[in-house]
Each structure stands twice: as C-alpha cells, then as structure tokens.
Amino acid sequence: MTSIRKELIVATLNKIVSLTDYKIYNDINKRYEFQKKTILDDKSLTKVERMEAINSLTIYYDYQKVLYNKGTKRLCEECQQICFATLYCEHCVRTYLKNNFSNWTSGNYYIDDLIQKCQLESLRPDQIIEWIPYDNLQNIEYISSKVYSADWIDGRYYIWDPELEQLKRFGMHKVILKRLINVNNANENWFEEAKSNLTISNKYSGIVRFYGLTQDPSNNKDYMLVIAL
Structure with missing residues (x-):
C-alpha cells in the first residue's frame, strides 16, 4: 500500500489558499471549485493523495457552508431535508444527537x-461537544496546577456514517483535562468559563479545541474541561 505524505497534503492545501484570488472567486462555491481543480491538476501528488486533499478541502467547505448558511444545497436522501x-x-447529525x-x-x-x-x-461531525463519563478516561497523569493528561478510551466523534446513519468515534486518543473550581451554584465563574469555551x-475551529466536560468523582467532584492535546 502506498503511504500518504501528509505533510505534502498540508502544504498543498496551504498553497491553494494562497493561489486563490478572492476577487475572482468571490463566493464559497467558486473558491471550492477552483481549489478542487487545482488539487486535481497537481501532479506532485499521487492519486490517493489528491483524493485525500480533496476530502480535507470538502470537510472545510461543508463546515463553511453550514456555519454561514450559504452555498450549494442538496436534498438529504435520509431525512428529506435541504x-x-x-x-x-447537518440535520441527520443533530437528530442523532438529540435522540441520544x-x-x-x-x-x-x-x-x-x-x-x-x-x-x-453542531456544525460538523468532528466538532461535537459531549458529556464524557470519567470512567471513559484512563492513564490520568498530573501535568501542572489543575491540568492533567489522559487517554479517552472511546475518543471523539469524527465522521458521519451514512449507511449506519450514526456518528463514528475515532478510538482512543490523548486529551488534556483542566480542573474547574467546583461550586453548587451553576451561575458561578467555573460554569461561565465552561459555557464560554464550549460554546x-x-x-x-480555534487554536484550542474543547471536546466537552467530565467530573472527577474522587476530588470534591470537580468538573473538568476535556481539551484536545
């Protein structure tokens, strides 16, 4: 199996952004089509790498369309919504979460x-806020004041499976835990910090990515933010 040169794909995605003239390609759809064609014409990538790059481009394209509520629409075959x-x-993803x-x-x-x-x-399958049971975390290690590392056993959601009509999880991966000062009143600072970060x-898609909240049952029942490593 041919290995995928991920660093080259990242470089290609960065390059097509710099090549995009926003005066000419002045809407989301035009930019996407130009960038997609540029990737397909890039002979420095293998066929598999071009498909991987286009998939990454499409993920971001989808996110932009849902976020700004603009761009090409389609009829979902499953829920029959636009x-x-x-x-x-996006409607199927939200319905799946609601039913859960x-x-x-x-x-x-x-x-x-x-x-x-x-x-x-929720705007995309790999950017969903969750309540994460503490027993789904293991190998918790102290890093510094109020900060720990851990393995999230099931891992975050990362993709929508249209055949099974459900979200799929990434599998075990490392996360950061940040302890919040526990209080009984949800109007206090710890809750406002959690609300601001999660919202x-x-x-x-910022520099710091938050996956959700958990609660340490052994230490004053403090709540903890679960953050991407």
Missing part, C-alpha cells in the same frame, strides 16, 4: 442543558 453539507447532513439525549446525563441540569444546546447547533469551540 442541507448544506456534502459529506454528511436520554442515554446520558451529567447529573446537573445546567450542564446537560448547555451540552444539549451545543449539540443541537465558542462548538462553532469555530
């Missing part, structure tokens, strides 16, 4: 409400 995304249907509400709880009304609202506004991360 959607923006190409590789998934009864299968989890943090035990805190305010946290459940926050996470549910984030999930109902922003749910919408924008």
